[in-house]
Amino acid sequence: MTSVISEPEIHKGLANVVVDYTSISKVSTDTNSLLYRGYPVQELSAKCSFEEVAYLLWYGELPSASQLSSLCDSERPQRSLDPQVKALIDTIPLTAHPMDVLRSATSLIGALDPRANDNSKAANLEKAISLFAKLPAVVAYDQRRRHSLGVVEPRGDLGYDENFLYMTFGEVPDKVVVDAFRTSMILYAEHSFNASTFTARVVTSTLSDIYSAVVAAIAALKGPLHGGANEAVMHTFDEIGSADNVISWLDSALGRKAKIMGFGHRVYKNGDSRVPIMKASLDALVRHYGRWEIAELYAQLEAAMAARNGIKPNLDYPSGPAYHLMGFDTATFTPIFVAARVTGWTAHVMEQYSTNSLIRPLSYYNGPEERHLH
DSSP states (O other), rough: OOOOOOOOOOOGGGTOOOOOOOOSSEEEETTTEETTTTTEEHHHHHOOHHHHHHHHHHSSSSOOOOHHHHHHHHHHOOOOOOOHHHHHHEEEEEEEESHHHHHHHHHHHHHTTTTTOOOOOHHHHHHHHHHHHHHHHHHHHHHHHHOOOOOOOOTSSSSSSHHHHHHSSEEEEEEOHHHHHHHHHHHOOOOOOOHHHHHHHHHHHHTTTHHHHHHHHHHTTTTTTTTHHHHHHHHHHHHOSGGGHHHHHHHHHHTTOOOTTBOOOOSSSSSSSHHHHHHHHHHHHHEEEEEHHHHHHHHHHHHHHHHOOOBBTHHHHHHHHHHHTTTOOGGHHHHHHHHHHHHHHHHHHHHHHTTTTEEEEEOOOOOOOOOOOO
């Protein structure tokens, strides 16, 4: 009697596959809300600094005043761009994408750290804070060098968000800009087992070091289906030109089955819960700069997408034009995402170490049957 071998169920892209526990974040489908350690991100973005949210992700609780002060005392002295890292950046051609620059710089930061292979919780917390402090200087300098501008040294009297903007533009912008930037960083900080976070956890599961995990995560985030989507949104806006062109542009794009970046999400089925928060920040920036044409194009494309296929925006849709209004180059958008998400990545790396098991899924072979050379 011949036995019938049934094929296993294949979950392409690991869709709907639960691979582990995490206590770091959760998308609550009941309330359509993103929770960091149990706190709705809406509340965190309204009431907390980015330093407080970083502490929450790493330690599991919001900091007391003294704990926050201790974190800032540790982070602020590490903000300067290391001369060796600057020298490396200067050797990378301006034709390279800023994500390539950031990936390479992060690798060197790890290579320069004598604690790189110490995977203890205490050492990894120190390294997480160090990356948190150092990556803004890399992102800021890379944008400046593309405009033939030099390094702006950090200021220890400024909070994280103000200092990031100061190192990029040489001045601290108005409060509305700082608040919008802070909001975006908090919203981008963490999002469960997304592609880049899962990449970091896979690398960590081999007992590699935290820098290797972050470098791999940066590589995963570069793709337009993940972090690069915020750049793609701005390219879309540039291509459309004005609100008057939205319908014809969208009909053409959908006709050739092009993916409209900034819309849809694997996890959210009723709209990305982060969008209303970031959209409010974008609206504030539009009013601040008087850039009403951005708001009109945004609204027209969102409405047209809803009418055509009912697909709603994700966080990248409002964040792209928001970063544009702040003055960031489009290619810098995803490196900003990295500077935010490194907090979530490093929290996941430490969680993976704490209950580690090598991540090694199976595949179902569908190639030729066994054959031999003659």
